[in-house]
Amino acid sequence: MPRLVTVGVDGAPESRAAAVRAAREASLREVPLRLVHVIDWPISTAVPRLDRETAGRWADEALAETLGDVRRRHPHLEITTRRLSGRPAGALAVEAADADLLVLGSRGLGGLKGFLVGAVGTATLIATETPVALVRAADEPENTGPAPYGEIAVGVDIHEAPDRVLAFAFEEAARHSYVLRAIHGWALPPAYRFFPFLDSDGEREAARKAAQMLADLLLPWRHRFPAVSVSQTAFMGSASSQLVRVAAGADLLVIGRHLRGSPLGAHLGPVAHAVLHHAAVPVAVIAHG
Template sequence: MKHHVTVGVDGSPESRAAARWGAREAVLREVPLRLVHAVDWLISPSVPAPGREAADRWADEVLTEAEEDVRRRHPGLEVSTRCLSGRPAAALAAEAADAGLLVLGSRGVGCLVGFLIGSVSLSTLVATETPVVLVRESDAPEAAQPTRYGQIVLGVDIHEAADKVLAFAFEEADRRGCALRAIHGWKMPSMYQYAPFFDPENEREIGRTITVMLDEMLMPWRHKFPSVCVTHEAFEGPAPEQLVRAAASADLIVVGRRLRRSPLGVHLGSVAHAVLHHAAAPVAVIAHG
């Protein structure tokens, strides 16, 4: 069983936000927190010794700062640190293998609300099957110990069996004692674009059918987590747009990504990609088969 929460830190404001979020999550789960830093260059005999020493000092400072911050906020939390060597994305993905959750920071896009997914974060995200949460630095004042958690928004694809995604969302809502809002976006079949006569009732009937399918998909999880208050909505329109809009008032947004590779490399689905770039709330990306 995987017991700890791992956070990648690099000294940036975004990584500090990730460390604080990860610490709160570790407290909720009643598990240790592990802070890790990956040296962002290849250490080889060709690198002068002063350069390696500077990298080591920087790593120590980054880890010490993050550790002191989370210990000050959560005195009873078990915290450990680890410095990794090698390419950051590969090192972080390997470190995440025995973790229950990996938390990373993401940069905001200028004055726009959103995520700028750097190459390290994206490469790490698609290289691990461990759930990953990306946290954006917030301009709002942060309480050390929030007394109440907001709702969790879950993006659901009724055409895929994604039990890992559903399990993560329900478990998070259960441990937070907060509501869960499940959202599915759909569009009319393309053949209706060429129909000479379009009956609006067909559209309404499709919407009702999809809503029933969504409800049936959630039903076993409602029985498993009876204390979680669940609402569900099926919207006609792009799923990312609805999820991003819902995330404005959410504590966490949960989306899935399929475990698949193409000849050009790893693949991140369009919904997860769009949500990661534009959602204001932390985003949990859950890999599933």
């Protein structure tokens, strides 16, 4: 089955930035690009006098404007458009099912550097198994040449099966000729603080083991992608805060997605939630296998 890159389009600056990145990714992958606009139907009564015909006209205008912009930048790229009605998260998840990547735009969090991931974005991240890249308007340069950045940071959970996360990160690094920085945060067991005889030697041994486990996970991927320059960092502390800090100098942060259950349904795990609200760079969210 042919692969493609899918992007959600709604006419906002963040959605145009998402389309720019999606087009660049589709071009590098040599696959088609699909622009999707989903009319949230039935439309909320909070939007007076907005009927199906008017909503459809707005959707067509957003798609046409984005299509024209992308075609000017990538005249040889195969592009299709789709206008759908329904619940956006579910529709986007379905449209992303045959895609290599789903790209979504997101607003910034006011004075903070992170993403404002609303109900639709969060629900889409939960609903799809396809990698999702989140970008803001400020993340995408206006030039159409090669991407100017040179480093990907990837958060690695050594206690999970991170193959899908590492596959995406290494493939992106190879595709763009990026340097890849693998990051793992570890913590001592909570009982450690109750045993004063466990001194700094214990911490050093735990640090050594964490670094070795990370190196062991990376080794087969280093062999598979020998041209990718890889560094690794294992640190003791909060995974989310350290990921945000270490990735500040990168141009893409790749993280895994854990789902947590609750009486109100599934939701993102604490690390992904914190990273999305504080990361200053574009973020790719990958569902763990």
